[in-house]
Amino acid sequence: MxxxxxxxxxxxxxxxxxxxxxxxxxxxxxxxxxxxxxxxxxxxxxxxxxxxxxxxxxxxxxxxxxxxxxxxxxxxxxxxxxxxxxxxxxxxxxxxxxxxxxxxxxxxxxxxxxxxxxxxxxxxxxxxxxxxxxxxxxxxxxxxxxxxxxxxxxxxxxxxxxxxxxxxLSRVGVPDLLQPGHAFEPGKANRLRDGDAVTLIANGTLTHRAMKAAGLLAARGIEARVLNMATVRPIDAESIVAAARETGAILTAEEHSVYGGLGSAVAEVVVAEAPVPMKILGVPGIFAPTGSAEFLLDEFGMSPEAMAKAAEDLLARKGSRA
Amino acid sequence: MQPNDLDRIARQIRLRDLQAVYEAGAGHIGGEMSAIDILTALYFQVLRIWPDQPKHPERDRFVLSKGHVALAFYVTLAKRGFFPEEEISTFLKPHSRLNGHPNCNKVPGVETNTGPLGHGLPVAVGMAKAAKLTGAGYHTYVLTGDGEMQEGSNWEAIASAAQFGLDNLTLIIDHNRFQQGAALSDTNNLAPFASKLAAFGWDVTEIDGNAMAEIVPALQHRAARPHCIVAHTNKGQGISFMQDRVEWHHKVPNAEQYKIAVSELSEVL
CATH class of the missing domain: 3.40.50.970 (Thiamin diphosphate (ThDP)-binding fold, Pyr/PP domains)
Structure with a gap:
């Protein structure tokens, strides 16, 4: 780098x-x-x-x-x-x-x-x-x-x-992550990064933050899988179950309330098919204070550093279950 | 077809509707009776339709915005040949496609799903606008209740229809003066409707909405603007003890009442 x-x-x-x-x-x-x-x-x-x-x-x-x-x-x-x-x-x-x-x-x-x-x-x-x-x-x-x-x-x-x-769609600027010529397949997540320690699942404006969090984790010797899950319905249950079984812990992040969004959709699959420790990041069920989108995402624990920390906390929970 | 023939068909539809409400133990009979003459005129005289090709691109569009009178719509569609008349006996039965409100993905001839009020007119505006954009020659009709006009979405649609110059759109307000719980005048009285629609830039005709000789020409009327027919009707039209009685919005007749109603509707057949 x-x-x-x-x-x-x-x-x-x-x-x-x-x-x-x-x-x-x-x-x-x-x-x-x-x-x-x-x-x-x-x-x-x-x-x-x-x-x-x-x-x-x-x-x-x-x-x-x-x-x-x-x-x-x-x-x-x-x-x-x-x-x-x-x-x-x-x-x-x-x-x-x-x-x-x-x-x-x-x-x-x-x-x-x-x-x-x-x-x-x-x-x-x-x-x-x-x-x-x-x-x-x-x-x-x-x-x-x-x-x-x-x-x-x-x-x-x-x-x-x-x-x-x-x-x-958003209006907040994001970097390009997918390859030019990418064909959209509904209900299929894209594995943007491989790893077996923990899985980060995000979409929209949070996917690039998840990738940055995974970079920070890698620097600490933790290999995180990153799934870009653009389709919230129908949810890609197969990728979620594989992530749960192969990495043992799932962190989700979204520019949405923690209630009822991507994290909830992932949790519905995890609970039913492959229970593992999970953490849902998003707006914590409140009306947000004044601030830009970027400021508020950081405020609600979705800066790359905070997401990396949340992933490490999950790893500890995963370890304590073993 | 002469007004007398249409009246005879309307009576048959009323009778079948009454029987189905009695057998199903549910329905919205008051508003069905008020609207049946309009439905009859549309389906047996005015609409350009092909019952064997319910999705024909050039078909005239009809939207039943007061979706709770689905049964009257089903009886009319079946009688016109969109699906077998025997199927009316399945109304409200488990897994019947004849739900309490019409479903366009199940019932041939239904254009859009209605039930929540204030939905049909915006969709009809879109249908009429589509014809303007594509050059299609079909005309779009939509039937609302008078109480239903209390929904604000209707007034959004009324304004946009005038703005878009939709001379291929006809709104019929079934003005039977009663809503579910009380008279329109005791609830949120939007009457008189004609001046309000005219103020929005619509062409307006007021008719006796239970008189074929007035309904048919009004439906066939064309103007340079969207057209509203304020159809003055009677809730429970055709059945003496139901007429203009608010409780007959969705009451079901008992055996004795049923007998009287059948006899009244049969007299004139």
Whole structure:
């Protein structure tokens, strides 16, 4: 490792999303974007300038936005319904349940600025409940890509998949972790790092932090496995069980409440199939104090150093069971 | 088809609906009776549909937003040939596809799943907007209850339909003046509806929603704007002791009441 490394190049995954959306839009006139006055925050300006008639802006009305999305799909179009994840999922939860998931409408829901991306705007604008709200709904794959490469691949996959999808995107910059040309496979975790001492499972903005934590652990002689688990539903039970059996301890991390999200989904599998010591990192069931997303992740014990420490604590628990 | 023929079909649908409510021991009979004339006019005169091809891209769309009157919808669809009429006897039975609220993935002719109120109109706006974008010639109809208009999502959709210039959309408000617990006027009185819809930029027609001669032309009416039909109806229409009685929102007739209701509906067949 270099003593002085170059500054990490960070990507706003919204750019990858709209790049694919605009390419799909050029190939297929049925692709439409639906938004709630969020042309700027969803980065739909390019799409709008190319195909103004195919940008359906319903105004600040999320319930109508999701219902309109279902109706557009019924009329044979391929709608990408985009809005800040907090409003898209929270304000129109019942529309997502009845009009999209239960009706099995071919609508792609794109939650922008998820997690605590809105930082200082506070808990009204944080979307740290969306995994829980979305993953309980049948028929609805829930996906949080970890970088711009996975975002592009997931959008591409979602467009070709016949049925509803929830894509959870951030606006917080992340480094690219996956290889260019990566093909997204729903419900399959990517093993980004091998190891047998402990497994770190993360997605979205936390995957690169998990990789950094694993680097810190390696420097201390602890080889951690890192799984990027973009799909929260359907969860990759096979990879989780293998991780439990082969590494004996699992640490999860997510930009979401510790209740009902990725960690809960992993724990449901671990408890039923292969019980091992686990720790779930996330927002600890409180409304966050003022701060940026990066500050709050550190505050809630998800800096790479704190994650490495949490992994070491798990190792101690694992040892005490032996 | 003449209004008399449609009236006869509506009576048959009422009778089958009543029988199914009685046999299942559940249903929303009051709102079913108020809406059946509108459903009959749609499915036996107005809608461009192919029952053997329920997903035909050019079919007119109908959304039953007041999904709790699913039974009346099922009886109408079955009578029109979307599925066998004998299947009505399975209504609410374990594993029947005829649930208390319609399911588009199970029942041919159902476009979207409804039940929670205030959902159908936004979806219908999307359907009509899709036709505008693709150049499809179908027309979209949506039927809501009057109490249902208390849901704010409807007013989001009403505003957007006007903004999008959806002249291929017709909203029918089944204005039977009663909701589940009380009269609309004693709850959250949105009446009169016509002036409110007009203020949002809609073309509005008021009709007797239980009179075929008024229903059919209103459904066929086209304007340069989205069209709202305020259909003045009677809850429990056609059965004397149910009419305009709030308790018949979802009450089930006893044996004696059933006999009287059957006889009243049979008289005019």
């Amino acid at each position: 270099n003593a002085v490394s170059a500054p990490e190049k960070l990507h706003d995954c919204r750019d990858a999303f709209v790049a694919v959306l605009e390419r799909l839009g050029a190939e297929n006139t049925k692709v439409v974007a639906v938004c709630n006055d969020s042309v700027g925050s969803s980065k739909l300006g390019g799409f709008k300038s190319k195909w103004p008639e195919r940008l359906v802006n319903v105004g600040i009305a999320e319930q109508n936005m999701v219902g309109v999305g279902a109706g557009l799909a019924n009329g044979g179009l391929l709608p990408f319904v985009c809005g800040a994840s907090c409003f898209l999922t929270g304000r129109s939860l019942e529309q997502i349940k009845a009009d999209i998931a239960y009706s099995n409408a071919n609508v792609k829901l794109v939650g922008i600025s998820s997690g605590m991306a809105y930082g200082e705007l506070g808990p009204t604008h944080h979307s740290i409940e969306d995994f829980a709200w979305m993953r309980v709904l049948p028929n609805l794959p829930v996906i949080a890509p970890c970088d711009s490469i996975e975002t592009a691949a997931a959008v591409e996959w979602a467009a070709g998949y016949e049925g509803p999808v929830f894509l959870r």
